[in-house]
Amino acid sequence: MMRPVDLLLTLGVMLIWGYNFVIAKYGLAELPPLLFMALRFGLVALLLVPFVRLPRGRWRDVLILAVMLGLTHFSLMFTGLAHVDAAVAAIVIQVQVPASAFLAMLLFGDRIGWRRALGMAVAIGGVAILAGEPRHSSALWAIGLIVVAAIVWAGANIQMKRMTDLDPSTINGWMSLFAAPMLLVASLLIEDGQWQAVTRASGWAWMAVAFQAVVVVIFSYAIWYRLLRTYSVNQTMPYTLLVPVFGVLSGVLFLDEPPSWNLLLGGIATLIGVGIIILRRPKAVEAQAQVT
Numbered sequence: 001m002m003r004p005v006d007l008l009l010t011l012g013v014m015l016i017w018g019y020n021f022v023i024a025k026y027g028l029a030e031l032p033p034l035l036f037m038a039l040r041f042g043l044v045a046l047l048l049v050p051f052v053r054l055p056r057g058r059w060r061d062v063l064i065l066a067v068m069l070g071l072t073h074f075s076l077m078f079t080g081l082a083h084v085d086a087a088v089a090a091i092v093i094q095v096q097v098p099a100s101a102f103l104a105m106l107l108f109g110d111r112i113g114w115r116r117a118l119g120m121a122v123a124i125g126g127v128a129i130l131a132g133e134p135r136h137s138s139a140l141w142a143i144g145l146i147v148v149a150a151i152v153w154a155g156a157n158i159q160m161k162r163m164t165d166l167d168p169s170t171i172n173g174w175m176s177l178f179a180a181p182m183l184l185v186a187s188l189l190i191e192d193g194q195w196q197a198v199t200r201a202s203g204w205a206w207m208a209v210a211f212q213a214v215v216v217v218i219f220s221y222a223i224w225y226r227l228l229r230t231y232s233v234n235q236t237m238p239y240t241l242l243v244p245v246f247g248v249l250s251g252v253l254f255l256d257e258p259p260s261w262n263l264l265l266g267g268i269a270t271l272i273g274v275g276i277i278i279l280r281r282p283k284a285v286e287a288q289a290q291v292t
Contacts, residue, residue: 002231002235006227006230006231009223009227010227010236010239011239011242012220012223013220013223013224013227014239014240014242014243014246015242015246016215016216016219016220017216017220017240017243017246017247018090018242018243018244018245018246018247018249018250019246019247019250020211020212020216020247021081021086021087021089021090021247021250021251022086022247022250022251022254022255023207023208023211023212024036024078024081024086024208024212025081025082025086025255026204026205026207026208027204027205027208027209027212028078028081028082028208029205030197030200030201030202030204030205031197031198031201031205031209032187032191032192032193032194032197033075033078033079033081033082033191034075034078034079034183034184034186034187034190034191035183035184035187035191035194035197035198036078036208036209037070037074037075037078037179037183038180038181038183038184038187039209040209040212040213040217041070041175041176041177041179041180041183041213042176042180042184043209043210043213043214044172044173044176044213044217044218045173045174045176045177045180047213047214047218048169048172048173048176048218049173049174049176049177051169051173052167052169052170052173052174053167053170054174055166055170055171055174058163058166061159061162061163062163062171062174062175062178063178064159065156065159065160065163065171065175066175066176066178066179066182067182068152068155068156068159069152069153069156069159069175069179070175070176070178070179070180070182070183071179071182071183071186072149072152073149073152073153073156074149074179074183075183075186076145076146076148076149076152077089077093077145077146077149077153079142079145080142080143080144080145080146080149081142081146082142083139083142084139084142084143084146085251085255085257086247086250086251086255086257087247087248087251087252087257087259087263087267088130088143088263089146089247090243090244090246090247090248090251091126091127091130091244091247091248091263091266091267091270091271092127092130092143092146092147092150092270093146093149093150093153093244094123094150094243094244094270094271094274095123095124095127095146095147095150095151095270096150096151096153096154097123097274097277097278098119098120098123098124098273098274098277099150099151099153099154100154100157101116101120101277102120102154103154103155103158107158115276116276116277118273118276119272119273119274119275119276119277120273120277121273122269122270122272122273122276123269123270123272123273123274123277124273125269125273126265126266126267126268126269126270126271126272126273127143127147127266127270128266129262129265129266129269130143130262130263130266130267130270131143132262133260133262133263133266168221168222168225169218169222172217172218172221176217237278238275238278238279240278241271241274241275241278244267244270244271245271248263248267
């Protein structure tokens, strides 16, 4: 049983992660996605690197994580988010849970079982319902980017499991230092209008960058890692189902995103599928996740 203060902290983290989709939309409305991410990771590195240890002997692992998580996952995720509703992105990114289960089966021989297989099928079916909504038919490529981002995130989790001896702040700081210039170069190669975007960006855009770096990466993840070390995965992970709920509600409330039957049915199906997978998490995986 969670202590009341830890329960409030857990709910606060879920609220931050859910509302983050709306905050990101404010930034993406004025800044190109790759540039937005470069600024985010640059600020994280600036705030963390001077105060964390060197990852001696682990530079290669940090660099690999920076490529997978910092460059690939976030560039795909935020490019997709720039072209779909925050509510849709908050639900679609949950594909990362069945993707993680599938990779665990391939790489570690983890037994899926019929219940988790059913959960994977239901979750993917929910995303298909969301993608089938008429107003998203022209943005299927963006939804596809978010799905691929979720799969990459699942792979990055495997890399993070190899770095459990490093402090989370050390990982975040040095990964951000590597990811920021890579994202900046990618932005210069793919995007345009960066200088105009930076010079014309409003306070809302810079607030979004600061929120991403300080509140999401540094503050909320520090709390989450402490909770994972204090409680079992089966006590903490079910609360992550609140993230898409908060994401959908904040998108409807703050961005006037229209609710629809596709959003409702697809969202419910995805959450049910993800919930089945989380609750059927094998003990071996739980033991590993507790130390991440």
